[in-house]
Amino acid sequence: MTRQVRDVNGRLWTVHGTLEWRTPATEDDFEHDVAAGYVPGIVMIILIITLGIVLISWMPGGVVVPGWLILLLVMAVLFFPARWALRRPWKLVAETGDDGEGEPVEKWVGTVRGYFTARSEVAKIAKSITQDTQPSYEGVIKPLS
Template sequence: MSRKVFDLYRREWILRRSIEWRPPYNEAEQFEHDVDGGRGAAIFILSSLLLMWIVFFFWLPQNAHFPWFFWLIIIVIIGFFPVRWVLRRQWKVVAETVGAYDQPAERWQGLVRGWTRSNDEMKIIKRQLETQGTPGHTDSPLQPMN
């Protein structure tokens, strides 16, 4: 997602955010990752779960009937973790300008956890640029990169 914003000094800034596919190294959260089995373990668990569901449906009697809420529960269970993953994933927020003849180019970048928080941070940065001329503020995750 990208949007153009003009700051207090009429410079054009480009605000964008993108999902981070690889989590950065974070010392505070290292305890969660020291027992991580990696992709191999995740693929094994998901494939065994899929195999279990296939065997379950092939061994059903032909006249077995499942109510509609059973299918709804299955969809909610299957969809919970991907939706949670997208909503809790880290997003990279970038604010950059090419500069002008009297002002240098700037690039600010930071990581924000969660889709809604990254959306809120984009709104805060837009408001900061329009009122103060800089994307950084006191509690901002953005840091100057140049």
């Protein structure tokens, strides 16, 4: 998700977003940043699979399971992984210029949660750059010092 945008002064800005696999730690999240790792998730998946196998193996032979029930169970199992994937944080960056060493002269960075939110924010940033000389200060991205 990359866009090239020109501001009113003619400078070329690059606005892009990248998916972050880990949630960035901020001072607001400090007290809650005590993740136990991946072990609890793996234990829960093994437990669910084990219980599903036990349920199917103890089912009497004459029971007919309707197709809509199987579809409903598959959708329920896939809901949380799909929600997790769609709610990953995205790092948004708007940068312009070159100082001769490949580094941008001006760089703005911010983080949003979710693919669709990231897409709309990139569009808002691009629009504010075309109407002004830089991104809006009210947006999610802030200038780096």
